[in-house]
Amino acid sequence: xxxxxxxxPDVEATPIELSIDGKSVTAKDGVSLYDVIxxxxxIIPAMCYHYTFDPFGSCGMCLVMxxxxxxxxxxxxxxxxAGMVIRTEGEDLFLARKKAVxxxxxxxxxDCPVCDADGHCELQDMAFQHGVTNLANAxxxxxxxxxxxxxxxxxxxxxxxxxxxxxxxxxxxxxxxxQFMKKGGFNQVVPKGDLPLDCExxxxxxAVCPVGAITNKFSKYLxxxxxxxxxxxxxxxxxxGCQMYLETKDTEVVRVSSPLSWxxxxxxxxxxxxxHGGLCVRGRFGFEYLDSQHRLVQPLVREGDRLIEKxxxxxxxxxxxxxxxxxxxxxxxxxxxLATARCTNEELYLFQKLMRTGFGTNQLDSSARYxxxxxxxxxxxxxxxxxxxxxxxDLTKAKTIIVIGSNITETNPLTAVRIKEAIRxxxxxxxxxxxxxxxxxxxxxxxxxxxxxxxxxxIDGLVKAAIVYDLVDEExxxxxxxxxxxxxxAVENLSFEQISAQTGLxxxxxxxxxxxxxxxxxxxxxxxxxxxxxxxxxQNVLKLMDLAWITGxxxxxxxxVNTVTEEPNEQGAVDxxxxxxxxxxxxxxxxxxxxxRFASAWxxxxxxxxxxxxxxxxxxxxxxxxxxxxxxxxxxxxxxxxASMEVRAALERxxxxxxxxxxxxxxxxxxxxxLPACTYAEKEGTFTNLEGRVLRIRQAMDSLGESLPDWHIMxxxxxxxxxxxxxxxxxxxxxxIMKLLPGYYNLGQPRKFVPVLDQYLSNGYxxxxxxxxxxxxxxxxxxxxxxxxxxxxxxxxxxxxxxxxGLIRIAPNTGKLRMNLRDMERLGxxxxxxxxxxxxxGSLQLAVQPDQSIAPGTCFxxxxxxxxxxxxxxxxxxxxxxxxxxxxxxxxxVEQV
Ligand code: SF4
Ligand code: SF4
Ligand code: SF4
Ligand code: FES
Numbered sequence: 070x071x072x073x074x075x076x077x078p079d080v081e082a083t084p085i086e087l088s089i090d091g092k093s094v095t096a097k098d099g100v101s102l103y104d105v106i107x108x109x110x111x112i113i114p115a116m117c118y119h120y121t122f123d124p125f126g127s128c129g130m131c132l133v134m135x136x137x138x139x140x141x142x143x144x145x146x147x148x149x150x151a152g153m154v155i156r157t158e159g160e161d162l163f164l165a166r167k168k169a170v171x172x173x174x175x176x177x178x179x180d181c182p183v184c185d186a187d188g189h190c191e192l193q194d195m196a197f198q199h200g201v202t203n204l205a206n207a208x209x210x211x212x213x214x215x216x217x218x219x220x221x222x223x224x225x226x227x228x229x230x231x232x233x234x235x236x237x238x239x240x241x242x243x244x245x246x247x248q249f250m251k252k253g254g255f256n257q258v259v260p261k262g263d264l265p266l267d268c269e270x271x272x273x274x275x276a277v278c279p280v281g282a283i284t285n286k287f288s289k290y291l292x293x294x295x296x297x298x299x300x301x302x303x304x305x306x307x308x309x310g311c312q313m314y315l316e317t318k319d320t321e322v323v324r325v326s327s328p329l330s331w332x333x334x335x336x337x338x339x340x341x342x343x344x345h346g347g348l349c350v351r352g353r354f355g356f357e358y359l360d361s362q363h364r365l366v367q368p369l370v371r372e373g374d375r376l377i378e379k380x381x382x383x384x385x386x387x388x389x390x391x392x393x394x395x396x397x398x399x400x401x402x403x404x405x406x407l408a409t410a411r412c413t414n415e416e417l418y419l420f421q422k423l424m425r426t427g428f429g430t431n432q433l434d435s436s437a438r439y440x441x442x443x444x445x446x447x448x449x450x451x452x453x454x455x456x457x458x459x460x461x462x463d464l465t466k467a468k469t470i471i472v473i474g475s476n477i478t479e480t481n482p483l484t485a486v487r488i489k490e491a492i493r494x495x496x497x498x499x500x501x502x503x504x505x506x507x508x509x510x511x512x513x514x515x516x517x518x519x520x521x522x523x524x525x526x527x528i529d530g531l532v533k534a535a536i537v538y539d540l541v542d543e544e545x546x547x548x549x550x551x552x553x554x555x556x557x558x559a560v561e562n563l564s565f566e567q568i569s570a571q572t573g574l575x576x577x578x579x580x581x582x583x584x585x586x587x588x589x590x591x592x593x594x595x596x597x598x599x600x601x602x603x604x605x606x607x608q609n610v611l612k613l614m615d616l617a618w619i620t621g622x623x624x625x626x627x628x629x630v631n632t633v634t635e636e637p638n639e640q641g642a643v644d645x646x647x648x649x650x651x652x653x654x655x656x657x658x659x660x661x662x663x664x665x666r667f668a669s670a671w672x673x674x675x676x677x678x679x680x681x682x683x684x685x686x687x688x689x690x691x692x693x694x695x696x697x698x699x700x701x702x703x704x705x706x707x708x709x710x711x712a713s714m715e716v717r718a719a720l721e722r723x724x725x726x727x728x729x730x731x732x733x734x735x736x737x738x739x740x741x742x743x744l745p746a747c748t749y750a751e752k753e754g755t756f757t758n759l760e761g762r763v764l765r766i767r768q769a770m771d772s773l774g775e776s777l778p779d780w781h782i783m784x785x786x787x788x789x790x791x792x793x794x795x796x797x798x799x800x801x802x803x804x805x806i807m808k809l810l811p812g813y814y815n816l817g818q819p820r821k822f823v824p825v826l827d828q829y830l831s832n833g834y835x836x837x838x839x840x841x842x843x844x845x846x847x848x849x850x851x852x853x854x855x856x857x858x859x860x861x862x863x864x865x866x867x868x869x870x871x872x873x874x875g876l877i878r879i880a881p882n883t884g885k886l887r888m889n890l891r892d893m894e895r896l897g898x899x900x901x902x903x904x905x906x907x908x909x910x911g912s913l914q915l916a917v918q919p920d921q922s923i924a925p926g927t928c929f930x931x932x933x934x935x936x937x938x939x940x941x942x943x944x945x946x947x948x949x950x951x952x953x954x955x956x957x958x959x960x961x962x963v964e965q966v
């Protein structure tokens with residue numbers, strides 16, 4: 070069944086009047102009667118209902134009396150209508166609901182003492198509320214538990230057949246991995262086809278199950294819900310910034326839950342446009358690194374070949390002496406720093422302040438440089454906004470979404486759920502353009518497979534099509550006639566035929582996509598790794614801006630060009646000024662007024678404007694001997710870059726390598742000093758998610774061993790270097806940021822922004838276009854038959870998730886190269902066959918495995934693993950404007966050994 074709530078943003082639902090318990094209520098026409106009742110603040114029992122998906126109507130608990138009807142009606146599946154007279158209370162309704170509880174309990178095992186849901190069970194609550202004490206006809210089910218999944222166990226003896234698990238998986242997530250199946254005389258929930266569960270393992274089904282029928286393998290039989298401390302915080306894996314509850318017992322993280330729960334079932338369906346409160350597999354099951362035995366719990370100091378545990382005080386004294394000595398002997402420009410975007414805003418702010426005022430250097434960068442900076446710098450250049458233009462609600466309510474170069478269900482699964490809702494509830498047209506067969510492509514109205522490395526040419530084709538087929542917005546281009554003439558002339562020489570031949574898309578397709586995009590009232594572009602982490606990333610984002618501008622999609626409500634971020638605080642790293650080109654607030658480092666403002670606030674002079682260096686330049690200067698000391702905060706360049714970057718040689722040349730990290734990473738193993746840092750679960754602060762929302766993280770447990778929050782270590786180091794910092798808490802740092810960047814925290818909402826194109830389109834635009842639309846060539850010259858792509862898996866995030874044993878259990882490193890089955894058959898390869906993978910940088914042997922998401926002509930290896938070291942087959946090219954290194958795409962040969 071399915072009662073669709075009124076969620077069309079283009080149609081204002083008609084207001085209706087009805088009476089509930091004698092009171093007149095105004096509601097929207099077409100919504101569930103249950104929603105209208107709960108809107109009045111009255112909560113009536115409902116065991117199979119959740120506002121995030123369509124009502125199912127099986128439990129028989131939400132009964133109400135409707136005037137004119139003899140029998141009670143199920144309010145969840147009934148549609149509210151004008152003039153209805155509803156009664157929600159009374160002895161008759163109480164008895165009817167009690168009967169429903171008795172029916173469920175009569176086939177329930179009553180094993181509450183050993184059930185994980187004991188104390189967090191809707192059936193238990195209902196039995197209690199209705200005083201069910203007598204179960205004369207009870208019978209047991211005796212269904213064996215299904216324990217085949219790596220994360221969830223299915224105990225169908227406890228199932229009340231409410232279908233919430235099936236509905237959330239099918240409706241909200243559009244994964245559809247569960248079904249009912251009649252077995253042993255009972256309707257049971259089974260993984261599709263009754264095979265072992267093969268899904269995204271997000272655990273949302275577990276979250277909505279009102280009883281203990283689906284249980285979490287990680288926390289089963291450990292503690293009762295009331296024994297655990299529940300801390301609301303923000304996920305530390307990707308830039309979606311999902312809200313979660315870390316449930317801990319002392320220093321043990323027991324499980325992760327989220328706002329999506331059967332307990333949180335009352336809401337307006339249109340509210341889910343901002344998020345449904347669920348998590349992905351990483352957020353829910355990737356917590357075990359927090360209290361891992363591999364965590365660093367004591368400072369380590371190098372003595373010869375060994376790293377020896379030392380007390381903090383001795384370590385900090387020795388470390389300060391080394392920094393001071395290097396600065397005295399070689400000057401401030403002999404020092405540089407790299408920070409991870411998994412740190413909080415407050416820590417990133419302190420990091421740049423320490424580098425600039427404590428050490429006096431502008432050689433600093435963050436992991437946002439691996440790609441996000443291409444977007445930030447391009448967007449800032451074009452419209453003056455160094456982040457995405459649209460939030461989740463815009464995405465959900467968009468009419469057209471172009472997803473280009475993004476495997477979004479893998480990288481940012483909860484942003485992907487917004488697009489899924491746009492498809493399912495709001496009927497959006499979604500165009501996917503990717504060289505992989507992505508999950509989003511399977512759901513999209515217009516999925517297109519493109520040749521690897523041709524994303525930029527695809528955009529050329531779209532811009533040209535918008536112009537040639539007269540799809541431009543007269544008002545938008547009319548404001549800048551000269552710029553439009555320049556753009557028109559820049560794309561004139563691009564040949565549709567050539568673009569079509571190279572990208573694999575027909576000329577008609579470009580016209581079709583450009584038409585859909587231009588004609589829709591709310592059109593959004595999402596570009597990601599296939600654009601921002603690849604060659605010409607900066608220019609390709611600007612091309613997308615050109616497309617959005619000429620079709621009138623810049624500055625219009627619900628329109629814009631967006632990206633997603635891989636790490637939780639890449640946006641925060643840029644906003645806090647962890648980049649040589651930016652001070653906090655993305656003020657230009659060479660802006661005299663901004664320099665004066667920060668210098669006076671910090672009571673220190675700033676390094677000269679010429680002295681800065683970004684990530685790649687820092688590593689080059691380490692190798693040349695110019696930089697003598699490198700302070701690495703949570704970054705791991707040795708494990709990230711291909712061998713051709715010669716990171717090892719660069720780090721070996723250093724007189725002082727300091728790594729501050731929760732783990733002994735590959736880079737840390739080379740360090741002179743290793744400082745044990747806390748994880749996000751052991752500290753306070755904020756992250757800025759991909760929408761620009763500032764979200765709190767809260768301390769859920771005491772820090773492990775002698776590890777300390779990064780801000781704490783940096784404060785000690787700064788003071789030892791002669792600064793006078795008085796921060797006692799993350800709050801103190803926040804207060805300083807608030808003064809310098811008024812409105813940044815903004816109660817968690819992205820700041821409002823009006824894009825301005827005038828500067829961009831009038832200042833050297835023509836000259837820029839010449840470089841941008843110069844050729845119709847793919848981003849790399851094809852030299853070998855296969856495109857090798859290194860990218861992200863849903864179950865992992867950077868190298869951090871490899872420390873999360875739960876995620877490794879779900880998705881271990883197979884060490885195999887993933888290929889399309891057709892290519893494997895053509896080459897006579899089977900699962901496990903050994904091949905030699907050859908690039909212009911070298912070769913290695915590894916086995917292959919089929920993967921249906923890999924397009925023919927492509928092979929894939931997950932970037933999270935360096936065994937075997939596939940990354941070393943890649944070359945690095947550096948964007949001339951942004952300094953972003955690209956090394957995730959390479960041409961290779963595959964030969965059977
Ligand atoms: S874990 Fe997520 S994807 Fe898997 S069945 Fe449950 S809801 Fe569906
Ligand atoms: S497993 Fe839980 S959520 Fe699914 S139908 Fe049974 S009781 Fe409902
Ligand atoms: S990894 Fe990203 S999508 Fe998954 S729970 Fe964390 S923030 Fe949400
Ligand atoms: S909540 Fe309405 S039938 Fe279950």
